[in-house]
Amino acid sequence: AQSVTQLDSHVSVSEGTPVLLRCNYSSSYSPSLFWYVQHPNKGLQLLLKYTSAATLVKGINGFEAEFKKSETSFHLTKPSAHMSDAAEYFCARTGNQFYFGTGTSLTVIP
């Protein structure tokens, strides 16, 4: 069973418009959840993490994510996209291992 599902492989937004990257998880309990960003030819950088405290988590660079247990979702949002946000984004959760989604490529159109 897929532990983390990123619902969109590619997302395109215009600069200055909102960003929504969707992630659903499967788990019988409330796991720790993460969003990572990967810029070209770089490793993964942590954007934010959810570890059962506040359900709305704020991260770096204006990103935030909301944990919704009833929907088993952890979608990543940003109010206004910037050109520098263009990258690959990965949702991940913990378990007996670390499970990554397959990634969402974000394109920002000037």
Added chain:
Amino acid sequence: NAGVTQTPKFRILKIGQSMTLQCTQDMNHNYMYWYRQDPGMGLKLIYYSVGAGITDKGEVPNGYNVSRSTTEDFPLRLELAAPSQTSVYFCASTPALYQPQHFGDGTRLSIL
């Protein structure tokens, strides 16, 4: 702040050659991981270690070997390189399972 350091950054191998990808971390993390990343395929776990002297297979271990003689180092060895092992390899570490992983910048490996 070095974090997770991977060497080399790039390498081209011939089929059948062997090599070791180096990974070292200076954060005293117990958990270390090796992933490969193929285009559009996300990250696949090759091997992981929960501490010095302890390693275990991940999702795609065939063709690879690891060792963990110290907390800091977690090298990945390819014994007989095959074209299917052309990929980008990432090493990561974390202090605990529920904490985020810290990644190196990757090793880009081509096998021709």
